[in-house]
Amino acid sequence: MGSGRQPGRIVAVTGIAVAGAAVMLGIASGVLSAVMARRIVTPGARRTDDVRVKTVDLAAGTITLASTADSVLQGDYSFWFSNDRGHAHLGEVLRLTPTQVTRRILRVDHGDLARAERGRFGGYSFLGPWDLGLDFEDVDVPTEIGDAPAWLVPAEEPDGRWVIQVHGRGVARQETLRATPVFREAGFTSLLVSYRNDGEAPRSGDGRYSLGDAEWRDVDAAIAFAVARGATEIVLMGWSMGGAIVLQTATRSTLRDHIVGVVLDSPVIDWADVARFHGGLLGLPAVVSSGALEVLGRRWGGIFTGQTEPIDFRRLDFVTRAAELELPVLLMHSDDDGFVPADGSRSLAGRRPDIVTFLPFAVARHTKLWNYDRDGWNQAITNWLAEIAPTGRTARPDHPAGAVAD
Structure with a gap:
């Protein structure tokens, strides 16, 4: 006689075990996605002394x-x-x-x-405008959620040209001080702004980052402030997440007719790239990273992240939306960034060579391009500003503003 085991029963038990394992794996991935999503939008994590x-x-x-x-x-x-x-x-x-x-x-x-x-x-080189030895003014930009502090560094001879500097995630406006001298030498007044939940500007109702999907409104308020103070032509410059904020401002602001160009340093062009990259660094499967974006993009996701509004990642994807950009763009990124992969920047530059001037770096890490090659970085901005002068919408006939560097 046989052992009495029935093949059908064995198959059934095995199937149940496999199904159970799949369910547990799905639950684990869902939990990890929720944790990752909350981490992405929660400010205030202390940086590691590494x-x-x-x-x-x-x-x-x-x-x-x-x-x-x-x-x-x-x-x-x-x-x-x-x-x-x-x-x-x-x-x-x-x-x-x-x-x-x-x-x-x-x-x-x-x-x-x-x-x-x-x-x-x-990448900070200055802790405040006082380190630059230039006159400056502490100002407050009125936003929809309260006054956001900013530094105003006037041009030597103000003529209506302004640059609004927007810092990245987890840092403050000191990050952008490095760009003030080169813009001032070109005749620009600089406004270095703060935005909701960055530790200086007012806290939003949920106290969460929106990765550019809401912060742009504070930069829009800065444009209104600048126009009220005499700005006629405004360049927006964004660093890291500040790049995502600037791109939203350039395409959604009701005052965008005053914007004449955009400068991006190590910018977030597509958050999906960033999520996948960081998921890989943590050894997480791709499904966790994509799941985190799903959580952040759904209203129910606020249960896990604390957000009051979902994030529209399609609206934040400027690889897909490249055709919608109209302004001249100077784009600088390092291939070894280590935080925001340069893939999105290269894709945007490739799709819009007519308006994007791309300056690639090989070894400069994240937002440290100025530190690594100050002269080259400054010269790139100086040349680009000369190309978009005087109105920001016209380049010299012999030198198209959209040249892509090799």
Whole structure:
């Protein structure tokens, strides 16, 4: 006699087990998607001190650090240390080995660098307009949810040309100070703005980022402020998520006739690219990243994320919407960005060579292009501004504004 087992029953049990595993996997993916979605739109996470300090020689003006992708970059950088209690500026690379790098200390703004054990690199070069040695004004931009603080740095001879600078996710308007000198030399007044939930501007009702889908209204208010103060031609410049905000402003503002061009540094062109990239860094399957965007894009997703309004990711995708852009665009991005992949920027440049001037970098990381190659970055902006002068809508006949760099 046989064992008494029935093949049909075995198949059924196996099928139930497989189905159960699939259900559990689906539940796990759904939970991870919800967690990721909440993380994407929640401000305030402390940045990690990811660079170990080996030695500091204040007498010699040098610091030796563990080698990381950021710490070995040529150029001048901010160095936040001791959980943001200290800040210094580090300069040229003096010595480099596979495991450590020695750099010049340019200055220490605050904190005890000699006792620092860990820190992190940033692109800030100035902590406020006072570091630039230029006249400036603290102003408040009236927005629909309250006054948002901003810095106004007037041109030497104001003539109605303004640039509005929009910082990225998780940082503040100090990020954009690097661009003030080159715009001022070109005759532009600079307005460096804050926006909802960035830690300086008013908090929205839900206290969540909208990834550009709502923040653009604060930049729109900044345009109205600038026009009231005499602006006639406005360039918008956005860094990282600020790029997504600027693109929304350029296409949705009722005052867009005053906008004559857009400059983007390491911008988010398509949030789906960014979500997939970060999901990959975390070792998550692609379904989790796409699920996170689904959560963020649905009204029911607010149960998990705390949002009061869903995000329209189709509206934020400027690879798909490339044909809708009308203004000259200067687009700068590094292939080794490490936070916002350059794929979207390259795709946009490829689709709109008629209006997009693309300056690619190979080794400059995220929003550190100015730090890595200050002269090249400044010259690119200077040349582009000359090309769109005087009205912002016309280039010199012998040099089309949409040339794409090799």
